[in-house]
Amino acid sequence: MAQLEQIAAPGSEWWRSAVIYQIYPRSFADASGDGIGDLPGITSRLDALKDLGVDAIWLSPFMTSPQRDAGYDVADYRDVDPLFGTLADFDEMLAQAHARGIRVIVDLVPNHSSDQHVWFQEALRAAPGSPERARYIFRDGRGTNGELPPNNWESVFGGGMWERITEPDGTPGQWYLHIFDVTQPDFDWTNEEVREEFRSVLRFWLDRGVDGFRVDVAHGMVKEEGLPDYTPVADADSMGGGEENVPYWGQVGVHDIYRDWHEVLAEYDGDRALCGEAWLPTLKQTALWVRPDEMHQTFNFPYLMTKWDAKALGRVIRESLEEFGAVGAPSTWVLSNHDVVRHSTRLALTADNPQGEGIGPNTPDKPDTATGLARGRAATTLMLALPGSAYLYQGEELGLPEAMEIPDEFRQDPTWFRTDHERYGRDGCRVPLPWEADAVAFGFNDTGASWLPQPAEWADYARDVEEGDETSTLSLYKQLLAARRKHGFGSGSLVWEDAGADAVAFRRGDVHVVANLGTKPVALPADATVILRSQPFDGTALPVDTAVWYTTA
Template sequence: MSPQHSPWWRDAVVYQVYPRSFADANGDGMGDLPGITSRLPYLAGLGVDAIWLSPFYTSPQHDAGYDVADYTDVDPRFGTLADADELIACAHELGLRIIADIVPNHSSSEHPLFQEALAAAPGSPERDMYIFRDGRGTRGELPPNNWTSIFHGPAWTRVTEADGTPGQWYLHIFDTTQPDWNWENPAVHALFADVLRFWLDRGVDGFRVDVAHGMVKPDGLPDATVTAEGLVDIPEGEAPIYFDNDGVLEIYRAWRPILDSYDGDRMMVLEAWIPEKRLPLYIGDEKAHQSFNFGFLQARWGVETMRAAIEKPLALADAVGAPTTWVLSNHDVIRHASRYGFTPDHRFGEGLARDEVPDAELGLRRARAASLLMLALPGSAYLYQGEELGLPEVRDIPDALREDPAHHRAGVPGRDGCRVPLPWEADAPAYGFSPTGASWLPQPAEFASLAADVQADVDGSTLEMYRSALRLRRELRLGLPAEGIAVVEGMPDGVLAIDHGGIRAAVNTTQRPVPLEAVAGPGAELLIASAAAPAKEGMIPADGTVWVRRP
C-alpha cells in the first residue's frame, strides 16, 4: 500500500483522554465533555492525529465508566449527547479524529437488561443475555467453577431469586457490578452491532475495544488449573482460561464489515493482553485493524529487552500486513515517568505503594528517552494524557478517596495514581482543571511546576520535546512505512540504534555519555534530543535518546 493511499490510522499518533480527569467545565470537580472540547486546540497544537476517549456513557461509575448502564447515551456527569456531537464536530474541524471506547465483555449491573435478567427465572431468555449458572454443592452453595476475578476474589456472585431463595450465580471476570455478557447468544451480537452503528452514525472514527480478548469463554466453563498453594495457575506467557479463546476472533470478523461500510477509514484497536504469538490471529484484513503492543510498555530499561519489544511485534504485525502500535502509559498502568525511576529489576504490584519512592529525575529522564524512541518507530503511537507534561504517578492518595475497585476488593494501591486530574495552569484553582478548584482526586503540589502553561514555549521542557518530536515525525513520515527499518549492529555497549525513514534514532541506556560519532558516524546532523538540558557537544548523555540524519 503506497503512503499516498494509506489509511490515517496506520501511522496516527493517538492521544488518550480520560474524561473525568482531563478538564472540568462546570466546576463540579469531575472532567466532562465540554471541558474536553475547550481544550481541543491544545491537542491540535500538540500535533496528535486522533483522540481516544475513555468511556463517557451512562454508568454508576463503580469502575470509572467501564461499567456501562447505557451504551448509547452520555452520563450526566460528563454532559449530554449534544455535548458529544459538539465535541466530535469540533475535533473534526481541527483535523482530529475521535476513537470511542467500547466495553463488550461486560455491562454494569444496573444495565436494564441485567436488571431484567435478575427479575426473570433461571433458563429464561432474559437470563441468557448474561452468564448465569447453577452452583455446585448439595444446595448450589458453591460457585460453578474456581475462576477468580481480575479484581481479586471469586468471579461469581450468587443472586437471590424472586421468591427470596438463594439462586443461580452470575459470572463477572471483573467487579461484582460488571456482569459478563453471554456472547453465545446472537442477541448480544445484535445489540453491539447496533451500538457500533449508533456511534459511527454520529461521526466517531473508530473504537478502542476494552478487554478485547475476553468475550467468549471456553466450552463448559471448566475449572482452571491451580498450583499446590491453591492459586489459579497461569503459565508464563499464556492467558487465563477465560481469555483468548478462539471464538472471540469471529466477533471482529463480524464487526469489520460494519466499519468498512462507512467512509473515512473507520477502525478498531484492541486492548488484548494475549501471548505475542497470537497477535496475527486478531489483526489484519477482515479482522481488527490494530492491537496494542503491550510488550513495549512492559519492557524493562535496557538494550536487549527494548530491542525484543520492538523487533518481535514488528515482525508479527508485518506478517499480516497490519501496523504495530506503540504505547508506554495508559489509565491502567503506573505512569512511565515513575516506572523508569526504579532499577530495571523492580517488581511492581498493582499500583505504586506509598513506600515505593522513585528517583523522579531519573524516571523523567528515561521516560523522555523512551518516548522519543517510540515516536521514531513505524506504526501508530498512543499517548496517555499528561505524559507530554512528564507527570509522575501519584502515590499518596488517601485511601478514603481511592475509587479503583481493585483497591476496595484487595487493598492494593490500584490505578488511581495515574488518573489524577491534569494541571493546566500553575497559579489557577486545581491548576486550571476546574474553575472552582474542585478535583475528584487531589493533585500534588509538584504538579504546579509541570503545568502546561509553565512548560509551553520553554526550550527543554517535556511538552516542547513532544511537540517537536511530533512535528518531525510527521515531516519525516516516520510512521510509514515499516520497510527498511533495521536495528543497527555494532553499537557501543548499552546503545540501541534504529535506522528508519532516513534517520537514526539511538538511545543510550547507560549511566555515562557516549560519543555521538561512535553511534552515527562523522558529520551526523542532530535533529532532536531527549535531554532537558544541553549535553556536552558531540555526546549522547546518559539515559538519553537522539534522532540524527546521517550524511
C-alpha cells in the first residue's frame, strides 16, 4: 500500500508537530445518499482538507458494527461496516489521502467489543470457566443464588456495569462487565489470547498502510484485581478525568500493553504512531502514557476541559509543556471532539457541563452564540501557536456551534436512553456537516437524508459560504495553519510574556501571541504589526474574547 516518507531522525517525527483532523465518518460526507457518511464520501472531500492545510486525518470507527454506540461497538476488527463501504473503499481513500500528503490514523477500540462479536457469541454458548468466557470479564453474582451483580460499579452510560446472562440450559447465569453500554462487553486483558488477537489486528491495518491508531478508552483496559466496590464522587467526569484510584481507570498494567504495541509499530517504517484517549486526573499521570517506549501521543484533556479563564489556561499550558517535556514527548492540544460540546459553544457556558452530559432544548442558561464563536476563534488562534501536535474536530473550521435543539425523537446517543433522558449526551456535536448552503442536506449528500437533523441556521456556516468570505472562521483556520507551518510553531519552545492578569501571552521567536480572556481591552505595543487576529480590530487595543499574533519593529 502507498506509504509516506520513511523514518525521521529521533525528535523530528511527523506526529510531534502534526495538525490532525478528526473525521466522524457518519457525519462528514455521504456518497451513497442513505443519510450516513461513508468512506467514498471522505475520499470525495479530501481536496477540501488538503486546502485547509492539515497533516493527517483520524477516522472515528468505521469497522463492522451493529452501531449501538455509533461504531464503538465493534463486531469485526478486520473489515469495514457496509454502512461506510468496503475494504476496497478504505484502500482507495488511504491511497488518495497519501497522494495528497495526508496521513491516516484509524480508531481502535480494544477495551470492549460488540456483543455480536464472534468471541462473545461463543462465550454465551460456552460454560462458566471455559476458554471462551475467559476472553471477557465474566463473574458469578453475589447473593444466595447469584442474583446480585459482582460489585456496585456504575456504567459510564448510566445504570449498572454488569449484565446477567441466561445460560444455554435456560437458567440464570453469570454476569459480564460492560463499562459502557450493555452491548459492549469488556475484554479481559489479563488473557494472552486477547493480547495476541490485538497484535494481529494492529498488523492487519498497518499492513494496509495506516499511519497510526487512536486508541479508544486507552486507560480502561485493565481493572483492579478483585474488582472491589467503588462509588464515584458526585458529579465527577464519567470517564475518570477528575478522580484518583478508580479501579477501572488508569491501572498500572495498561502500560505493559502499550509497551508491547510500541514494539509492533516499530516493526514498520514511516513512524507509525499511537495516540491514547486517556482521561486521567493530572497531567503528570497523563504524561506517563507517552514515555519513550509506550504511546507517542495522548490527548490533553485537562487542556480541553479548562474554562475560559486566563490564570487557569496559562497554568494548564505551562504544566502540559513541563510534564510532557519531562518524558520527551510532545504535548497535544485539542478543543473539540465527538464526545464533548463543541468549543465554540462550550466556552460560553456559564454552568458546569461534565464530559458526555451534553446540552439540549431544556438546558437552562444556554450560551450566547456570538460570545461562544468569538471565544472559540480566539482559543484556536492561541492553540495553534503552541508547540506540539494539534487536533481539530470536523466542522470547527466552520465555527459550527453545538446543535442544541435536536428533537428528542431523533436522539441516538446511548447516554440519552440509559439515563432515562436525564443527560442529552453527544448527539449535538455529531450532526452532519454543511458543505453547500443551497443544496439538500447542505451538500452532505444529494438526497437530503441525514441521520441527525441539521439546524436550518447552519446554512450560514456552509463551507461554500465561508469559502469566499475573508472574515469567516474557515478563512481564519486556513491562515492559522499556513502561518503555523511557515513559522515552525509545531516544534520548539515558547517564552512567556506579561499582558495583564486576564490575558495569556507568550512569544514564539519574533512572533508575539496574546489572548484576552478578560472584560476589558488589552493594550498592544505601539509598534505592533498584526499577522493574524481572531476578530477584526484596529490593532492598538486587543478586544475581549480575541487573540492575536503580531511582531514588533
